Amino acid sequence: MHEEPYAQSILDMAIEKAGDRSITEIVLEVGRFSAIDPKSLEMFFVCLSKGTVAQKASLIFEIVPVTLECKMCHKTKTIDIPQDRPVQPFLASHFRDGCSCGSKKLTVTQGLGIEIATLKIE
Amino acid sequence: MTKKIIEVRQSVTAANDSVAEKIRKCFDRYGIWVLNLISSPGAGKTSLIEKTIEALSPNIAITVIEGDPYTSMDSDRINAAGARGIQINTHGGCHLDARMIENALCETSEKIIDFGTVDMIIIENVGNLLCPAVWDLGQDNTTVVTSLTEGSDKPFKYPETFIRADTLVINKMDLKPYLPPPSAELKPNAMSINPALKIFELSCTNGDGLSDWYEWVKMNIRKKKTGIHAKA
Numbered sequence: 527m528h529e530e531p532y533a534q535s536i537l538d539m540a541i542e543k544a545g546d547r548s549i550t551e552i553v554l555e556v557g558r559f560s561a562i563d564p565k566s567l568e569m570f571f572v573c574l575s576k577g578t579v580a581q582k583a584s585l586i587f588e589i590v591p592v593t594l595e596c597k598m599c600h601k602t603k604t605i606d607i608p609q610d611r612p613v614q615p616f617l618a619s620h621f622r623d624g625c626s627c628g629s630k631k632l633t634v635t636q637g638l639g640i641e642i643a644t645l646k647i648e
Numbered sequence: 649m650t651k652k653i654i655e656v657r658q659s660v661t662a663a664n665d666s667v668a669e670k671i672r673k674c675f676d677r678y679g680i681w682v683l684n685l686i687s688s689p690g691a692g693k694t695s696l697i698e699k700t701i702e703a704l705s706p707n708i709a710i711t712v713i714e715g716d717p718y719t720s721m722d723s724d725r726i727n728a729a730g731a732r733g734i735q736i737n738t739h740g741g742c743h744l745d746a747r748m749i750e751n752a753l754c755e756t757s758e759k760i761i762d763f764g765t766v767d768m769i770i771i772e773n774v775g776n777l778l779c780p781a782v783w784d785l786g787q788d789n790t791t792v793v794t795s796l797t798e799g800s801d802k803p804f805k806y807p808e809t810f811i812r813a814d815t816l817v818i819n820k821m822d823l824k825p826y827l828p829p830p831s832a833e834l835k836p837n838a839m840s841i842n843p844a845l846k847i848f849e850l851s852c853t854n855g856d857g858l859s860d861w862y863e864w865v866k867m868n869i870r871k872k873k874t875g876i877h878a879k880a
Contacts, residue, residue, distance in 0.1 A: 528742050528743070528778065528779040531745070532660050535660050535661065535662075535663060535664070536660055538663065539656065539658065539660070539662065539663070540656075543654050543656060544654070547652075550651070554660075559807065559808055559811075560782075560808065561778055561779075561808055613807060614804040614805075614807050614841070615804075617807065617841055618804065618840045618841055621840050621841055621843065622840060630843055631843060631844070632843070633844070634811050638808060638811070638812070639659055639660070639661065639782065640659070640660045640661075641656075641657065641658060641659050641660060642656040642657070642658055642660060643655075643656065643657060644653050644654060644655055644656060645653070645654040645656055646651060646652070646653050646654075647651070647652050647653075647654060648650065648651045648652070
C-alpha cells in the first residue's frame, strides 16, 4: 500500500521533465532491497496519471541488485538473489562471512531505493 | 512526432530529499540536534521520549513532533511531560515526509517554534517498521526502537529500516526473565545486517540502561552546538 507516494512522485518528476509532450515510457531502477511492489506501484500510477501527459506511459522496472562494500579494503560484492526469494538470508550470510580480507565491516551501497532512469517522450 | 529519450537518473524521493536538505540547513544554523525515532506500534517510542524529557528538562529545551494517523494522544503526553509537543495527523498515511515537518514547524512562513530557544527536536515517526526509513526528514540521527517482546526476527523482516538506522534501542528489557530464550537473539540479529549499529538495551519501566541513553543524547546535543560555534 505504501507505493502511492512513490507513484505520485514519479508522476510529478516525469511531468516536470516532459513539459507538454506526452510520455510513452518511464524506466525505473528498483533496488532489490527497496520494499516496493512493482504491481502495486503500477496500479497507483495508472490511477494518478489519468488526464495527464503521462496517462499512456508504460512503466519498465529494472531491478538493481544488492551490492556490499567492505569498509576496510573497499572491495565490492554484488549479491545475486533470485526474484522469488527473500533477501535477508542471503544478506545475513554475507555479513556473517565478512569480506575475503577478514573484515566484518560491510555496508550496503546499492539496491536500496528507487530511481527514474529515463523517460521516452513524443 | 519525433520520439526522444530523456535521461533523468534521479531518486524518486528527490523532491522530499531537497525539502529535507533545506530544513536540515535551518537546524544546522541554529545548532538544533534532530532525532528521527522509528518503530513498530507499541515498542515504547513515546515512553522513551517522556523519560528523556523528565531527565533532561529544563536544562535542555526539547520540542517533539508527533506523527500519528489519528488523535493527539501522544502530543498531549509530551505536553504533560513538560515539553513542546506538535502533533501531525497523517490521516491513514504510514510515514512522515519532509514537507510535513516543514509545515509543522513553519506554517505559512510563520515560525511556530522559536528555533533559537530549542536544543533538540525529536521526531516520533508513525509506528511502522517499513516505510518511514526511506523518507529523509532532515534529521541528524535515526534510531530504531524495538522491544524484547516483539520477537527477535524483526531485523530480518524489515532489513531496510535496520540498515538505514545508526542507533538501536531495545526496550522492555525488564521482561527478559518472562520471555523464551530466542528473544535475546534480537541484538545479534540486528548486528548481523548492520554491524555498525550503536545499541542501547534499556527499560522505560524500571529505568535500567536509561542513563547511557541520556548521556548519548546529551553528547550529541553538545556536539551539534559546538559544531555551530566552530562554524560561527
